[in-house]
Amino acid sequence: xxxxxxxxxxxxQAGGSLSLSCLASGGIFSRNVMGWFRQAPGKxxxxxxxxxxxxxxxxxxxxxxxxxxxSRDNDKNxxxxxxxxxxxxxxxxxxxASNSVYKGMKASAYDYWGQGTQVTVSS
Numbered sequence: 171x172x173x174x175x176x177x178x179x180x181x182x183q184a185g186g187s188l189s190l191s192c193l194a195s196g197g198i199f200s201r202n203v204m205g206w207f208r209q210a211p212g213k214x215x216x217x218x219x220x221x222x223x224x225x226x227x228x229x230x231x232x233x234x235x236x237x238x239x240x241s242r243d244n245d246k247n248x249x250x251x252x253x254x255x256x257x258x259x260x261x262x263x264x265x266x267a268s269n270s271v272y273k274g275m276k277a278s279a280y281d282y283w284g285q286g287t288q289v290t291v292s293s
Contacts (some may be wrong), residue, residue, distance in 0.1 A: 171196045172282040174268060174282060174284035175192065175266075176192050176264065176287040177193070179288045180289070180290070182291055187252070190289070191249070192204065192249045192284060193247060195247060201268040202223050202270055204242065204249040204266065204267070205220035205269070206264060206265070207264070207267055207280075214277075218264070219234065220275075221242050223244060237253065238254075239252040240252075253289070260291050264288075264289050268281070268282045
């Protein structure tokens, strides 16, 4: 059973930076893709970034490209999301997710999820 635990959320001012971590355990060897999503109140869960454990290939939507960076530490089974130039509209609960292969940016393409961590960006 794959277990994903996010950490690092918090309150930050607009223009600031924040780093999130996702520790993966339990059969993670079969899950080659790790993704980050976010969900604001009343909105859908949106794709933020993804990375392959195997070769580090990364994926980003245009909305965060250049501001967010996803990385991984294979030895520690941890994926990171470095966020900079944060905006109030980045406020959301951020979720870590995993899948065996990259199937695009839809939340439905991922089958294991963490509990989420709140990121709040004040104006």
